[in-house]
Amino acid sequence: MDLRLHDKVELKKPHPCGSTQWEILRVGMDIKLKCLGCGHELMVPRSKAEKSIRKILMEGERL
Numbered sequence: 001m002d003l004r005l006h007d008k009v010e011l012k013k014p015h016p017c018g019s020t021q022w023e024i025l026r027v028g029m030d031i032k033l034k035c036l037g038c039g040h041e042l043m044v045p046r047s048k049a050e051k052s053i054r055k056i057l058m059e060g061e062r063l
Contacts, residue, residue, distance in 0.1 A: 001050045003027055008036070008058040015040065021057065 003009075007024045014020045019037025026032035031049040034041045044052075 001053065003031065003050070003053075003056075004059065007056055009033075009056050010054045011052050012054050013052065020054075 003024055005024060005027055009022050009024065010020050011022060012020075015022075015035050015037060017035060017038040017040070019035055021036040022033040023036060024031060025034050025041065026043070029046055030043045031046050032041060032043045033049070
């Protein structure tokens with residue numbers, strides 16, 4: 001999966017705040033996500049993040 005910095009993604013399961021939309025803040029072996037509902041940030045392994053992403057809503061920076 002081609003994930004880039006500042007992509008907006010929708011996850012399969014909602015965050016406890018109710019939002020399913022997240023922004024990608026860091027890309028590498030781990031992915032850092034920021035909830036667009038409450039602002040909570042978390043780091044997850046890339047393999048787990050790729051499995052939980054339903055779709056890319058808006059593409060961020062492209063080089």
